[in-house]
Amino acid sequence: MARTQGSHSDITGPKVREAALRLFAQQGYAAVSMRKIAAEVGVQAGALYNYTPDKQSLLFDLLRGHMDELLAVRAAQPVINDPVAALEEFTRFHIRFHAKRPDAVFISYMELRNLEPENFINIEGLRRDYEAQLEAILQRGMAEGLFQIPDPRIATMAIIAMLTGVNTWYSAEGRLKLSEIEEIYCDMVRMAVEMK
């Protein structure tokens, strides 16, 4: 027997996922052919099928991987009990994590509709888990009389939409550094929920 380790798949596998992620984000799932992905990797289209059973699975794995990483990195964060501090930490975390992965964030929102129903439900559930973490912070802040929030569920959606919106215009070469943007959003979020 031969070559049980060190085969090309260690290199090609990640390259396939990277190319697919970039192309799906730029052109959309339906507009990207397996041949385009293969060309980007430097391989023939047939070779891709050593790394994914089909195109749909490739998309799902990217979305699933993104959500898994989001929840894993978040879970590794230290727990903060003070709602005000926790909200600031969530804000900074969300902006930073998403700004680093614009392609994955983009396809996570755009290509959900291209998932088969079962896969869709799967990803949707992970997103809800993440949203629930922010909602819990808001609920705690209200219980402690620190926050003034007309509807915690809606405030959760509003804050997340606001934060994720950074990705639509942020550029590393822009007017503001990411740390400055974090600061500004922390202020706005705090003002939006704080008891006066």
Next chain:
Amino acid sequence: MARTQGSHSDITGPKVREAALRLFAQQGYAAVSMRKIAAEVGVQAGALYNYTPDKQSLLFDLLRGHMDELLAVRAAQPVINDPVAALEEFTRFHIRFHAKRPDAVFISYMELRNLEPENFINIEGLRRDYEAQLEAILQRGMAEGLFQIPDPRIATMAIIAMLTGVNTWYSAEGRLKLSEIEEIYCDMVRMAVEMK
């Protein structure tokens, strides 16, 4: 000569645009074939070319029409001088206008990348015009000492992202009526910018 009025195009034309809008929103521009649109209209694919020179123009016309209507309806709104009242009016207007047109809003965000560069710039300019209206309200509120905003440009993007985010979860059958949602967002937006 015959049939200078009342021809079928009066019926088929709008049906083509409606079908294209719905299908583009549901499945994405690239995933929707001219044959699918034709089937939805109840016509053969070739007949579509009486109503659009090509598929790309069909997408552009939908986006352009949406933005034109947004700016036109907005321009017909009475001018409000008080920044606090103007901000509330903008909030309500944005939520209501966008909630009524979820498909057009969706493709306006998702399919921008499928526009040819010239068309992209065109639509992008109209969006900036709209955003500038909110930014002007924020600037005026700051000048009058009513608002406390760390960065008006970013606050503009944040508020618009927050408001447009309603479309990702709003349903007419949901827990809250649209008027209630408007109310909640007005509160949050006001709290987020108001001088304390």
Next chain:
DNA sequence: CTTTGATTTGAACGTTCGTTCAGATAAATC
């Protein structure tokens, strides 16, 4: 009822799609 021209059909075009697979290639083990 005939004429007229807007509208639609239905077939065809060259191209590209996702996927499969027998055979070629190449690297690690013996």
Next chain:
DNA sequence: GATTTATCTGAACGAACGTTCAAATCAAAG
């Protein structure tokens, strides 16, 4: 150096793609 097997090529499959166009259809004007 021979063997083994993961990896990749290159061709092929039927299906679907956007678009074109001659011919058929049909409703209003004369």
